[in-house]
Structure formats: structure tokens, C-alpha cells
Amino acid sequence: MTTMKTMIAAAGLLLLTSSVATAQTADDIIQKHLTAIGGVDNWKKIKTMRLTTSVNAGGTEMPIVITYVHMKGMKSEFTMGGMTGYSILTPTKGWNYSPFEGAAKPEAMTDAEVKESQDELDIQGELIDYKKKGIKVTYLGKDDVEGTECYKLKLTYTNGKEETEYFDAATYYVIKSVTKTKTNGKESETSCTFGNYKKLPEGIVFQMTIENEGGGPMTVKSVEVNIPVDESIFQPKL
Numbered sequence: 544m545t546t547m548k549t550m551i552a553a554a555g556l557l558l559l560t561s562s563v564a565t566a567q568t569a570d571d572i573i574q575k576h577l578t579a580i581g582g583v584d585n586w587k588k589i590k591t592m593r594l595t596t597s598v599n600a601g602g603t604e605m606p607i608v609i610t611y612v613h614m615k616g617m618k619s620e621f622t623m624g625g626m627t628g629y630s631i632l633t634p635t636k637g638w639n640y641s642p643f644e645g646a647a648k649p650e651a652m653t654d655a656e657v658k659e660s661q662d663e664l665d666i667q668g669e670l671i672d673y674k675k676k677g678i679k680v681t682y683l684g685k686d687d688v689e690g691t692e693c694y695k696l697k698l699t700y701t702n703g704k705e706e707t708e709y710f711d712a713a714t715y716y717v718i719k720s721v722t723k724t725k726t727n728g729k730e731s732e733t734s735c736t737f738g739n740y741k742k743l744p745e746g747i748v749f750q751m752t753i754e755n756e757g758g759g760p761m762t763v764k765s766v767e768v769n770i771p772v773d774e775s776i777f778q779p780k781l
Contacts, residue, residue, distance in 0.1 A: 544550040545708060548573050551638065554646050557731055563734065568694075569678075569680050569681065569682040569696055572682070572694050572696060572715070573670050573673070573696070574712055575678070575715040576670065576710055576715040576716070576717070577670060577671065578715075578753040579715040579716060579748065580668075580716070580740075580746075580747060580748040580749075581742070581746045581747035582746070583671055583749045585746040585747050586667045586668060586671055586747055587671065587762075588745070588769070589613065589666055589667055589747065589768055589769065590612070590613050590696070590747070590769055591610075591611060591612050591613065591666075591768070591769055591770055591771075591772045592610075592666050592767065592768055592770075593608065593609070593610045593613045593766075593772075594608070594609040594763055594765070595608055595613070595762075595763075595764045595765040595767075596608070596623075596674055596761050596762060596764060597762055597764065598757040598758070598759050598760070598761045598762075599762075600623075600758075600759045601731075601759070603623075603723055604702075605621055605781075606621070606622050607619060607620065607621045607622075607761070608620045608778060610741060610772060611617065611664070611666045612772050612774060612777075613623065613665070613666050613667060614634070614664050614665060615633070615634070615663070615664065615730040615774065615777070616631070616632065616633045616664070616774060616776075616777035617631070617632045617663055617664055617777075618630070618631050618632075618776050618777055621630075621701075622646055622745075623643050623645055626642045627642070627759070628640050628641045628643060628646075628727070629647075629649075629779075631777055631778075631779055632652075632655075632660055632663060632664065632777075633664075634661065634713065635657065636652070636657060637651070637656060637657045638650065638652060638653065638779040639652065639773055640695075640739065641671055648781060649780070649781060651729065655769050658702050659702055659704060659724055661702070662700060662704070664771035669700075670675075673698075676701075677700075677701040678699065678700055678701070679698070680696055680699075680745050681696065681697040681699070681700055682694075682695070682696060683695035683699055684698065685698055685709065685712070686709065688709050690719055691711055691712075691713075691718060692711075692712040692713075692746045693709040693710055693712055693718065693719070694709070694710045694717050695707060695708070695709055695710075695712055696708050696710065699761055701726075701729065702726075703725060703771070704722065704724050705721065705722070705723040705724075706721070706722045706723070707721045707722075708720045708721065714740075714749075716740050716750075717732065717735070717737055717750075718736060718737055718738065719735070719736045719737070720734070720735050720736045720737075721733070722734075722735070728755060733755065733756060734755070734756035735753065735754065735755050735756065736753070736754045737750040737753055738750060738752040739751040739752040743766055743768065745768045745769070747768075749766050751763040751764070
């Protein structure tokens with residue numbers, strides 16, 4: 544009987560130790576990642592950002608300019624065939640305008656789409672103060688991404704969105720993410736890869752190549768940080 548109790552106690556201790564180790568492993572990966580991309584202090588100084596990029600769409604380069612004010616607004620402007628469309632997101636509303644698809648005026652996003660996209664306003668990154676943001680992180684072990692050994696972390700947001708991030712085990716940069724969302728009862732999954740990380744004068748490290756599954760690669764040509772931004776750009780021209 545004593546032996547059985549000892550075995551049960553040992554098993555319980557093993558489970559507890561395993562749980563603690565997993566939690567420590569996830570937090571350790573996050574801390575090493577944040578250090579690798581410039582450190583929390585440098586990222587918390589970032590309040591505005593403008594990305595000048597281009598996407599290769601079927602052999603045609605489409606310029607895209609994305610402007611952010613941290614947690615207040617984001618506007619993405621894209622030009623094609625002499626026409627310019629845009630997408631706007633704020634904490635409470637959002638709009639899409641695609642003149643190349645025949646749209647005559649901006650179309651409002653649904654409340655669900657706005658709620659689902661709120662993490663995009665966080666230009667400092669979802670992993671900074673993730674616990675305060677209510678994001679649950681689960682360590683999923685290791686995996687291989689096209690020959691690169693990676694750590695896998697699953698992020699569950701307060702709005703129900705799930706994202707699996709793959710961290711290069713050597714550099715601790717995120718090289719891939721897979722996002723699952725549910726809108727109007729329908730689930731969707733998108734995959735994105737990141738590369739060509741570059742250290743900016745502000746001390747932060749930023750990915751200069753982004754590629755969405757099924758889309759052309761996006762090349763980031765410049766990153767402007769803490770520039771003046773007129774927040775009126777986050778209102779559509781109706």
C-alpha cells in the first residue's frame with residue numbers, strides 16, 4: 544500500500560513538474576524572442592509606424608503603404624491600374640474600399656470583423672505584456688519548417704482567434720504563423736511566413752519579407768517609426 548501511495552505521489556509530482564516546465568519553456572521562448580527583436584523597452588517606445596511596401600501580384604508590382612497609430616488606427620493604401628483603394632481599422636469601426644473591383648464607395652466592416660482584427664492595431668506586438676492582454680499561450684513542442692527547427696506556441700486571443708507561431712530555434716525570430724478565425728459561424732485558416740529580418744536605427748528588429756499563403760510576397764522597402772500622423776486619415780471619404 545505504501546509503495547502504491549509513493550508511486551501515485553511520484554506520478555503527481557511528475558505531472559506537476561511537467562506542467563511547470565512547459566509554462567517556463569513557453570515564457571522562456573517569448574523572453575528570448577523579445578530580446579532577439581530589440582527588447583521590450585525599445586518596442587514600447589513605438590507609437591506610430593509607416594511601412595512602404597510592394598506586393599508581387601502575378602508579375603505586377605502593387606505598391607502598398609500601411610500607416611499605424613498604436614491601438615488607435617491603421618490604414619492600408621494600395622494602388623493598381625492607376626486606382627487607389629484602402630482598408631481602415633479603428634477600435635470601433637472599419638472600412639474597405641476597392642475601386643478596381645467596381646466599388647463606388649467604402650464598405651463598412653461588420654462588427655465581428657472589426658472585433659476580430661483588433662490585434663492588428665497593436666504595433667508593439669501581441670507578445671509584449673501578453674498576459675495583461677488576456678492572451679493565453681500554450682507550448683506545443685518543436686516542429687520543422689522547411690528544414691528549420693522551430694518552437695511552436697499557440698496563442699488564444701480574448702476574441703477566440705487562435706494563432707500558432709513558429710520560432711526559429713537558433714534566432715528566436717518568428718518565421719511562420721498560422722491563424723484560425725471564426726466569422727459568422729465560418730472558420731478560416733491563413734498561413735504567413737516572415738524573413739529577411741533587419742535591425743532599425745530605433746533598435747527594433749523588423750521582418751522585411753512577408754508572404755501570405757496563396758498570395759504574392761510582400762517586400763518592405765522602408766519602415767518609418769514615430770513619425771507625425773494625422774489621425775483624420777482613419778476616417779473614410781464617403
